[in-house]
Amino acid sequence: MIIQSTISLLLLLIQVPATALLLSRLLKGPRRYPPLEPQQPTPEMLGTVSVIVPTLNEALRISPLLAGLSRQSYEVREIIVVDSRSQDGTPDLVKAAQQKDPRFRVITDDPLPSGWVGRPWALHNGFLFTSPESEWFLGMDADIQPHPGLVASLVKTAAAEGYDLVSLSPQFILKYPGECWLQPALLMTLLYRFDPAGIHTEQPERVMANGQCFLCRRSVLAAVNGYSSASSSFCDDVTLARNIAAAGFKVGFLDGAKVLKVRMYEGAMETWKEWGRSLDLKDASDRAQVWGDLWLLSAVQGLPILILLGFLPLLPLPPLLPLRLLWGLNIFLLIIRFALLLAIAPSYDRKNARGGWLFWLSPLADPLAVLRIFLSAFRTPREWRGRNY
CATH class of the missing domain: 3.90.550.10 (Spore Coat Polysaccharide Biosynthesis Protein SpsA; Chain A)
Structure with a gap:
């Protein structure tokens, strides 16, 4: 019980400030400029x-x-x-x-x-x-x-x-x-x-x-x-x-x-x-910004699915406050993730895609996506578009 509480507290310390930062950005969404429409020149x-x-x-x-x-x-x-x-x-x-x-x-x-x-x-x-x-x-x-x-x-x-x-x-x-x-x-x-x-x-x-x-x-x-x-x-x-x-x-x-x-x-x-x-954008960012972004992505995108899957053997949850707070926070992050998936659906043309329904399961790929950013952040490309550098 003590180990579970300690791990839960550590994860909360990582995830809570990252969630607050994420929300501060997402709450700007209603003020955004609408999508461009085709126009005729003057x-x-x-x-x-x-x-x-x-x-x-x-x-x-x-x-x-x-x-x-x-x-x-x-x-x-x-x-x-x-x-x-x-x-x-x-x-x-x-x-x-x-x-x-x-x-x-x-x-x-x-x-x-x-x-x-x-x-x-x-x-x-x-x-x-x-x-x-x-x-x-x-x-x-x-x-x-x-x-x-x-x-x-x-x-x-x-x-x-x-x-x-x-x-x-x-x-x-x-x-x-x-x-x-x-x-x-x-x-x-x-x-x-x-x-x-x-x-x-x-x-x-x-x-x-x-x-x-x-x-x-x-x-x-x-x-x-x-x-x-x-x-x-x-x-x-x-x-x-x-x-x-x-x-x-x-x-x-x-x-x-x-x-x-x-x-x-x-x-x-x-x-x-x-x-x-x-996607790591390391060429346009200083090292502190890259590390900050990696922390944010790990906390709010990479970890939620893994934490919730890890909770399955513990259900029903024991009466430990840190454990229940961690469960609730990651349920909340998963809800945000699916809401964003719904929001970006118009940004995808899946009419002729085979297995287009897998788009809705993309949150399961989040740990891999975050891993890809980590791998890229610490490697300098040596080949790009058929050219060696």
Whole structure:
């Protein structure tokens, strides 16, 4: 009995302050900016946006992006695809799109210099080639599937809300059982650590961003020397956004589930390997923040399922107050987890997924998701998108 009480008290000391911090963030949710809706441009927006797409062997998934960008209206001045010497015919697909839409052009970036990661290097090269007449720089990944009216909606929202930089969370396309179970648990590690999408975050070190759809004033990007300050970051989007926020500019992260979709990785193993190793955001955070986030995730996401499963042999519970408080707290955390799962359901396209029902069992993957963040936090990537570093 004494051992059970002592362990319960220790776990309460770990979990109670983490739960209070989590609630302080989640309670901001009702004030968040609503999800973006597709919009039509207005005449003054003519030619105000330069779109940059970094590519490296993206032939199997870039076609929906090219088609979606062609459906954007006259606010898009140019679409520059910066290719890093793809070997699969990616540039040929862009050149074919150019025959139908002259806004497309493809350039090859310079050889990757020491100290740079491939993605920020390609985006930096693209920025240098954008027209100085464009007011906005829009970075987009090759796996994005934009809806008509996306770019107009982004620009109008940024102008109306006074943002110098705004990025969007997408709707994720799921196909296979493993990813339907694992991917929502990995996404939840972000939802627990940061303010909800649509809430303006005042602290630069807590700013969140998504480089898959990343709109920035060209003048602001020029003021910070393009992507130079994020040159060695494997999460360059968050690193750059935090640097821009620290320079005094207004940065926003909004819900874009109604204006763009993304098919990121094929299956659970690729999701675990590729996405999991950038979710720790260690390149954009100091060591204390990384450790603080690991404590929070362990306390409110990783432990509840394990603790509740551990309680099963003890039922009915003995009359020990610490034990009953711990049981109640973790039931409460599990209720929060399922409520958040319901809230993020519109952020997933599971219409054609095999085993889509496993999405609702993703809380059982939470200990694995937290473990993935731990593993990533203490490892420096040596290979990314086919490149060795």
